Structures are given as structure tokens and as C-alpha cells.
Amino acid sequence: MSEPFEPKIVAFVCTYCTYAGADLAGTSRLKYAPNVRIVRLPCTGRISPMFILKALQKGADSVLVSGCHPGDCHFTSGNYHARRRWTVFRALLSFTGIPEERIRFSWISAAEGAKFAELINEITDDTRKLGPFTQYQELQKVIETQSSY
Amino acid sequence: MGIQEQYRSEAAALLSSGEVKLVIGFGAGSTADRRRPLFARTPEEAQKFVLDAACIANLSTYLLAEGLLSDGKKVGVFLKPDGIRSVNILISEAQLKPEQVVILGYAIENGKDVAALEGRNISDFSIGEKIRNLTPPPHVIEAAEKIEAMSAEERFEYWKEEFSKCIKCYACRQVCPMCYCRRCIVDVNQPQWVSTSSHTLGNFEWNLVRAFHLAGRCASCGACDRACPVNIPLRLVNYRMGKEVRSAFDYVAGENSDQKPVLASFKQDDPETFIL
Numbered sequence: 001m002s003e004p005f006e007p008k009i010v011a012f013v014c015t016y017c018t019y020a021g022a023d024l025a026g027t028s029r030l031k032y033a034p035n036v037r038i039v040r041l042p043c044t045g046r047i048s049p050m051f052i053l054k055a056l057q058k059g060a061d062s063v064l065v066s067g068c069h070p071g072d073c074h075f076t077s078g079n080y081h082a083r084r085r086w087t088v089f090r091a092l093l094s095f096t097g098i099p100e101e102r103i104r105f106s107w108i109s110a111a112e113g114a115k116f117a118e119l120i121n122e123i124t125d126d127t128r129k130l131g132p133f134t135q136y137q138e139l140q141k142v143i144e145t146q147s148s149y
Numbered sequence: 150m151g152i153q154e155q156y157r158s159e160a161a162a163l164l165s166s167g168e169v170k171l172v173i174g175f176g177a178g179s180t181a182d183r184r185r186p187l188f189a190r191t192p193e194e195a196q197k198f199v200l201d202a203a204c205i206a207n208l209s210t211y212l213l214a215e216g217l218l219s220d221g222k223k224v225g226v227f228l229k230p231d232g233i234r235s236v237n238i239l240i241s242e243a244q245l246k247p248e249q250v251v252i253l254g255y256a257i258e259n260g261k262d263v264a265a266l267e268g269r270n271i272s273d274f275s276i277g278e279k280i281r282n283l284t285p286p287p288h289v290i291e292a293a294e295k296i297e298a299m300s301a302e303e304r305f306e307y308w309k310e311e312f313s314k315c316i317k318c319y320a321c322r323q324v325c326p327m328c329y330c331r332r333c334i335v336d337v338n339q340p341q342w343v344s345t346s347s348h349t350l351g352n353f354e355w356n357l358v359r360a361f362h363l364a365g366r367c368a369s370c371g372a373c374d375r376a377c378p379v380n381i382p383l384r385l386v387n388y389r390m391g392k393e394v395r396s397a398f399d400y401v402a403g404e405n406s407d408q409k410p411v412l413a414s415f416k417q418d419d420p421e422t423f424i425l
Contacts, residue, residue, distance in 0.1 A: 084414075
């Protein structure tokens with residue numbers, strides 16, 4: 001009997017806002033889906049599109065990228081730069097066949113613990129409906145089973 | 150006097166006066182319809198230049214050859230409008246000093262006639278308006294629209310098919326004037342971001358990274374398309390990226406040499422409809 005599908009979600013968050021928001025969700029004893037793996041980074045500007053690709057390849061079913069609201073960046077403009085990058089990267093992923101629903105972007109401040117909890121619940125539910133992200137995972141399996149690689 | 154003779158003597162004059170140390174142009178290729186880059190350092194060598202409708206390569210790639218411009222001397226180069234556009238991009242990214250490049254401009258009209266372009270310095274070519282109105286060849290637009298009309302699964306299958314052909318020769322990188330990183334991300338092995346063997350997943354990685362790094366920087370010269378030994382339509386991805394940058398940020402790469410690179414700048418009111 002196979003186990004029911006539990007989505008794996010990787011969240012790349014900035015330490016100053018969204019990570020603090022997640023912290024607030026925790027200290028406020030808010031309950032949210034345990035499917036999320038949080039990766040804390042100094043700033044959304046530090047999030048290379050490679051991170052998102054790697055997460056999807058290595059088994060993530062959805063990816064969340066989240067940081068400070070515009071104007072709130074600890075480094076003044078990291079999130080503005082990130083926003084431009086995401087716009088382009090999102091179009092690229094969509095053009096090459098990754099469903100847009102798999103990658104979410106949000107602004108969550110340190111005060112928005114409730115928003116964080118809600119968003120994680122929402123993404124988990126949506127991903128559960130979408131099912132596992134098999135496209136990259138199957139290609140990954142091919143590599144692992146072929147010794148010539 | 151035909152344009153070939155005119156440009157031969159101009160290149161020779163530039164070299165003999167000592168204004169430039171080198172002229173990069175085209176010479177005869179291995180077959181009648183192919184041209185190969187020719188690097189002339191003396192007026193005599195300049196007599197070997199060929200200029201006709203087969204001269205389609207974007208020679209601006211060679212301007213960034215390591216050490217070429219580090220002595221501060223000038224270099225002459227034969228460029229079509231797409232080459233001039235790439236020089237604009239390279240200047241805006243601080244890779245070139247405008248005064249070091251002497252441009253022998255030409256345009257290929259109707260695929261057979263070659264016309265001279267006025268001007269020698271990059272500032273002489275006001276190509277901004279033209280680039281804004283420039284459309285890539287109809288087959289590129291058509292193919293890109295066909296892909297956009299597909300469902301996500303079909304798109305994935307399409308690119309899986311295409312990228313599975315990739316042999317990771319990196320010819321697309323070598324030929325591209327915009328791929329000038331001293332250490333390309335695929336050559337980095339700690340951490341190894343992009344797998345070195347040419348399996349489909351790693352090919353996806355490489356081609357996506359390449360496209361992302363060229364977003365808003367592509368001069369759409371089509372060199373990657375021509376260089377690809379397995380005929381992956383690389384240009385389609387670049388075209389789609391250019392379209393996105395234009396619609397989202399009203400940015401067209403290489404319009405002029407003063408623009409700020411699109412992903413290295415921002416506006417506070419950039420669109421963010423997709424952000425929750």
C-alpha cells in the first residue's frame with residue numbers, strides 16, 4: 001500500500017522579514033501545515049534562480065519565495081532587484097513548461113505571522129490538489145538509475 | 150567601387166595610419182557560401198576582407214577576447230545593426246570603452262544587398278528607434294507563439310525533447326557576445342550548480358540558466374541558433390525573455406549605450422501582480 005501524498009514545500013525566505021514572520025507564527029502558537037522546509041537567506045536579493053531550480057529537481061513539489069514588502073528591505077533595495085528577477089524567471093519557467101502554480105512569491109513582514117501561517121496552509125492545500133511535481137523528479141530518477149552518468 | 154573594396158581600403162587606411170591596431174572582419178570561408186572571421190593587423194591583410202550577404206556572424210564576440218583591449222588601443226570591427234546593438238549592451242555593462250571601438254557598419258538588405266552604414270563611433274549610430282521597431286524573423290515569432298499556446302505539460306514535453314539533444318558543447322556560450330563571464334556558472338564546481346554530463350535534467354538547468362542570464366541582454370543576432378550543432382531553437386527562449394522584459398519594464402536591450410542593465414536596476418513601481 002502506498003502512502004498518501006504529502007507535499008514537500010521549500011520556502012526561501014529573507015531573514016529580516018519573512019523568517020521573523022514565521023518565527024512570530026511559531027511564538028504565537030499558530031498551527032500551520034508541517035510540509036514546509038524553510039531556507040533562511042540574508043535577503044531576497046540573495047535568492048538565485050538556481051536555488052529554485054535545484055529545489056524542484058531534488059524533490060520539492062512547490063517553492064515559496066518570500067521577503068520584505070517593497071520599501072522595507074534591510075538592504076534598501078534587495079527586494080526590488082529580486083522582484084525584477086522573479087518576473088523574468090517566472091516567465092522563463094512558464095515558457096519551458098513548469099506550471100506557474102508550483103512557484104509562489106509573497107511579501108511577508110515580521111509582523112505578519114498569521115499571513116505566513118495562512119499562506120503555508122494555502123500552498124499545501126493547492127499542492128496537494130496538484131499532486132507531486134513529477135516532471136523533474138522523473139528525469140532525476142533516470143540519472144540515478146543509469147550508471148553511465 | 151563596391152562596398153567590399155570601399156571597406157577594404159578604409160580598413161587598410163585605419164591600419165596604416167595607426168588609428169587601430171587590429172581590424173576584425175570577414176574572410177573567405179571553407180565553402181563558397183561561408184565566411185570566417187579575419188583578423189587584419191597590416192594594410193596588406195586588410196585586402197583579404199570579404200563583405201557580402203554571407204557575412205552574418207556577429208563579430209562583437211571577439212572584442213572581449215582576453216587582453217585585446219587592455220592596452221587602451223583601438224580596434225576596428227565590421228558590424229551589422231545587431232552587432233552595434235551588442236556593443237551598446239557591452240558598453241552599458243562596462244565591458245567596453247566606447248572610444249576603443251571603431252565600427253565599420255554595414256547592413257544586409259533583402260538577404261542579398263550589402264549597404265554601408267554611416268558613422269565610425271558607437272555614438273554615430275542612433276539605432277534606438279530602429280531596434281524598438283525591430284521584429285525578429287517571422288518564423289521565430291511564429292514558433293514562440295505556438296509554444297505559448299500549448300499547455301504547460303505540452304511545453305515541458307517540447308523542451309524536454311529539444312534539450313535532450315543538447316550535448317553540452319557550450320558553443321552557444323562561446324559564440325554569444327554577452328557570455329563574457331571569466332568563470333561561467335557551468336565551470337564552477339564548488340558547488341557544482343550545473344551537472345557536467347549531458348543528461349536531460351542537467352541540460353534543462355544549463356539552458357534555463359543561460360536564458361536567464363541573457364534576459365534583457367540579448368541582441369537577437371541569432372548566433373546561438375546558428376552555432377548549436379543539434380539545432381535546439383535557443384533563440385526562442387531569448388526572444389520570449391526579451392518580450393517579457395519589454396512588456397514588464399518597457400526595456401529594450403541595446404537601444405543605446407547609456408541604459409542601465411535591466412536586471413541590475415529597478416523602479417519602485419515595477420509590476421508585481423504575481424506576488425501575494
